[in-house]
Amino acid sequence: MATTELEGPGPDGLSARATRTLKAVPRIWNRFWRLVSLYMPKRLYARSLIIVIAPMILLQSVVAFVFMERHWATVTQRLSQATVRDIAAIIDLIETYPHDADYANVIRIAQDRMQLKVDLLPPDPLPPPGPKPFFSILDDVLSSEITRQINRPFWIDTVGNSNIVEVRVQLENKVLRVFVRRSQAYASNTHIFLIWMVGTSLVLLMIAIPFLRNQIRPILTLAEAAESFGKGRPMPRDFRPRGAEEVRRAGFAFIQMRERIERQIDQRTAMLTGVSHDLRTILTRFKLQLALAGGKAETKAALNQDIDDMQSMLEGYLAFARGEALEDPGRFDLEAYFQKLSDEAALRKCKLSTTLSGDPTVHVRPNAFARLLSNVIGNAFRYAKTVEVSADHGRGSLVVTVDDNGPGIPADRREDVFKPFVRLDEARNLDASGTGLGLSIARDIARSHGGDITLDDSPLGGLRAVIKVPA
DSSP, X not given: OOOOOOOXXXXXXXXXXXXXXXXXXXXXXXXXXXXXXXXXXXXXXXXXXXXXXXXXXXXXXXXXXXXXXXXXXXXHHHHHHHHHHHHHHHHHHHHHSOOOTTOHHXXXXXXXXXXXXXXXXXXXXXXXXXXXXXXXXXXXXXXXXXXXXXXXXXXXXXXXXXXXXXXXXXXXXXXXXXXXXXXXXXXXXXXXXXXXHHHHHHHHHHHHHHHHHHHXXXXXXXXXXXXXXXXXXXXXXXXXXXXXXXXXXXXXXHHHHHHHHHHHHHXXXXXXXXXXXXXXXXXXXXXXXXXXSOSOHHHHHHHHHHHHHHHHHHHHHHHHHHHHSOOOOEEEEHHHHHHHHHHHHHHHTOEEEEEEEEOSEEEEOHHHHHHHHHXXXXXXXXXXXXXXEEEEEETTEEEEEEEEOSOXXXXXXXXXXXXXXXXXXXXXXXXXXXXXXXXHXXXXXXXXXXXXXXXXXXXXXXXXXXXXXXX
């Protein structure tokens, strides 16, 4: 016979099901907030407005509900009770005490003391009941109070915007008709409260929105300055820390960071330039000494080749240093550059096709960007016979794609070629005079513009290089 094992209490005294439920709560909570963040606005200004408006709407909704539930309904019920109590008192006067034939005293007392207009009609049937209004607290409360206090056939008319409410009560041999001012049985000043509530909210929003805008503007200015620095552009002239204390501190920290980075770049560039210059002087002296010294021609040729290799490496050092140097942004014409590429492809006997979409003029550091393109496209010319270059400039970015039919680079070595002084032993490699700095300089220039270079397989069978920079 099969048995079923019941879930017993866990080590913390809870059942296994309760334990699983408690463990699922954080996951459900995180999923809920991810869903909320998906539909939340992404800009700080919009989120700040939500932070201000949402509590205000929630507070006013609670206040309005409490007012409707406690004040409006309660006051309307008490007013209706008092009005029906006066009508019941008039009925008692008519049926209990002696009166004139035309009920003149009863009508006078009702009008002077109770502010009710009373008429006694012949004992005709009451009018048929009209349709109930969709939302009328007065109709419900007044009907229930007449039923409770008078308990006789009645007919009321509360529909419409009239200031008068008509009530008819069936007596023994007559019909009592009473006209009551709506304000006597109904709390009619609700709209004043709502107007004041909405009006004060609008005034608060008119104050809060400009204040928030003034507080967020320094953050946007700081973001623009940081973005310009990331793209290698000069800092805006009107930038200075302003706004709240935390924003000012962030602004001053950004300025200090930029100054430290620029000082470090200048020091590195000066050091590399100085070292390369000193070593080049020594190499020139070596060449002179070899030219004046005697010896075998083969030995001198080998030594001259070593000196030439060292000279090439020093030129690479200097090129790397120049890649780090600062340059003012300017306009770069892609059409003119592609025309020069066509001439270079003809000299190298390579087949070149270029396509350009969007604005041909981009805002970059012209010399550095030309060096970036030359290093990447020149590398394609060196190893391929067919090269395709396409440029797409639009929506704030420039994408240059370089495809070739060369040997390509293995997927696991594509990041290595961007490291300084790395030379591959197989497939694509730099020529004998290379130093392994070409692609390093190219990626460094791309990243100084706020972009990057990636490598992938080309539809032509070789390598694809994709250059993306903001422009």
